[in-house]
Amino acid sequence: MNPGLARLQPYPFERLERLLAGVEPAAGRAPIALSIGEPKHAPPALLVEALTAALGALGTYPATAGLPEFRRACAGWLERRYGLGGTVDPERMVLPVNGTREALFSFAQAVVDPRERPIVAMPNPCYQIYEGAALLAGAAPLHLPPDPAEWLALPGEVWRRCALLYVCSPDNPTGRVLPPGLLGRILSLAREHGVVVAADECYSDLYLDEANPPPGFLGASRALGHPDFEGVVVFHSLSKRSSAPGLRSGFVAGDPRLIERYRLYRTYHGCAVPVHVQRASIAAWDDDAHAAANRALYRAKFDAVVPVLAPLLALNDPAGGFYLWPEVGEDDERFTRELYRRENVRVVPGSYLGRDAGSGNPGAGRVRISLVAPLAECVEAAHRIRHYLETRRDD
Numbered sequence: 554m555n556p557g558l559a560r561l562q563p564y565p566f567e568r569l570e571r572l573l574a575g576v577e578p579a580a581g582r583a584p585i586a587l588s589i590g591e592p593k594h595a596p597p598a599l600l601v602e603a604l605t606a607a608l609g610a611l612g613t614y615p616a617t618a619g620l621p622e623f624r625r626a627c628a629g630w631l632e633r634r635y636g637l638g639g640t641v642d643p644e645r646m647v648l649p650v651n652g653t654r655e656a657l658f659s660f661a662q663a664v665v666d667p668r669e670r671p672i673v674a675m676p677n678p679c680y681q682i683y684e685g686a687a688l689l690a691g692a693a694p695l696h697l698p699p700d701p702a703e704w705l706a707l708p709g710e711v712w713r714r715c716a717l718l719y720v721c722s723p724d725n726p727t728g729r730v731l732p733p734g735l736l737g738r739i740l741s742l743a744r745e746h747g748v749v750v751a752a753d754e755c756y757s758d759l760y761l762d763e764a765n766p767p768p769g770f771l772g773a774s775r776a777l778g779h780p781d782f783e784g785v786v787v788f789h790s791l792s793k794r795s796s797a798p799g800l801r802s803g804f805v806a807g808d809p810r811l812i813e814r815y816r817l818y819r820t821y822h823g824c825a826v827p828v829h830v831q832r833a834s835i836a837a838w839d840d841d842a843h844a845a846a847n848r849a850l851y852r853a854k855f856d857a858v859v860p861v862l863a864p865l866l867a868l869n870d871p872a873g874g875f876y877l878w879p880e881v882g883e884d885d886e887r888f889t890r891e892l893y894r895r896e897n898v899r900v901v902p903g904s905y906l907g908r909d910a911g912s913g914n915p916g917a918g919r920v921r922i923s924l925v926a927p928l929a930e931c932v933e934a935a936h937r938i939r940h941y942l943e944t945r946r947d948d
């Protein structure tokens with residue numbers, strides 16, 4: 554068997570189920586789940602209509618490279634979103650994927666040769682798929698310091714042994730958005746040491762300040778004088794942007810040499826994106842109005858929830874995504890279990906999303922709150938969390 558399998562950590566939601574097993578939530582309070590990051594807003598009608606209209610394609614095997622129209626729609630969105638000056642060549646720089654999760658995982662299989670470079674680096678806390686991708690590619694996951702500015706100070710020897718660096722901005726779970734200067738410094742460091750950058754930008758269209766969309770790694774590459782995006786691939790998804798997690802649709806874009814090798818890998822892996830999914834996706838990537846409306850829905854939730862919690866919780870200040878990542882002033886597993894028992898609200902203990910890489914688990918004492926439920930439920934949950942905080946005891 555692949556020895557990496559034995560080293561996989563249980564998934565955070567499995568651990569949450571175990572933590573809450575046997576706990577009886579208070580009677581009379583309807584359950585509210587703010588645990589899984591699964592968008593609950595309706596997907597745009599234009600996506601559903603395009604999907605239904607394309608069902609005739611069920612009789613066709615899709616090509617790994619995708620439809621030319623799909624690649625053009627993705628390149629067009631990248632150009633509109635990031636102002637890339639026409640540098641994205643849809644023929645050589647874009648590939649469809651079945652959501653970013655499978656792509657973030659399989660990209661490591663294509664890129665990593667652990668005999669030459671045995672390390673895959675990732676943020677801490679992070680989306681757990683990066684860790685599993687590293688392990689099953691035969692590499693050792695390196696959980697980086699929580700502050701990305703500190704990554705720049707790691708010894709060159711570490712980076713020379715590193716094959717792949719995962720970065721996430723806007724970040725799950727912290728909501729952090731990396732500023733352009735830091736993106737550039739991370740990219741320069743990676744380039745200096747021959748490290749491939751896998752930039753998970755699946756929350757790129759969910760941000761709080763409408764006037765300041767988060768910058769991305771393709772823009773950073775161009776700003777450094779590399780319009781060919783050497784050494785960097787970005788991962789984008791319709792799951793969050795268009796509230797369509799069940800569509801399983803995303804794309805990767807960037808360095809044409811990496812894209813070509815990865816396309817070859819995917820041909821054998823057999824994970825081409827179905828034609829009807831691509832047709833629906835074209836409609837979604839071509840339209841920015843529904844993404845703006847979706848953003849406004851999340852913003853309304855932050856605006857309603859934060860004032861309820863801020864007087865009692867040390868909240869972070871997320872710039873993107875749909876998570877709150879507060880310090881809770883007690884053990885995060887205990888908080889999660891007690892909140893469920895007394896208030897019937899589910900969140901995720903922060904320590905399940907982080908790793909102790911020598912100086913403690915950066916998620917300890919925090920929880921992740923996903924503002925995915927409808928506005929009224931999020932507000933109700935915020936009041937219940939507040940009630941729990943006001944009445945909790947040390948027993």
Ligand SMILES: Cc1ncc(COP(=O)(O)O)c(C=O)c1O
Pocket residue numbers: 590651652653654655680721724725753755789790791792798802803
């Ligand atoms: C940081 C991050 N990356 C990637 C994904 C995967 O999203 P999808 O596969 O639906 O595109 C998620 C989903 O929650 C995520 O939080």
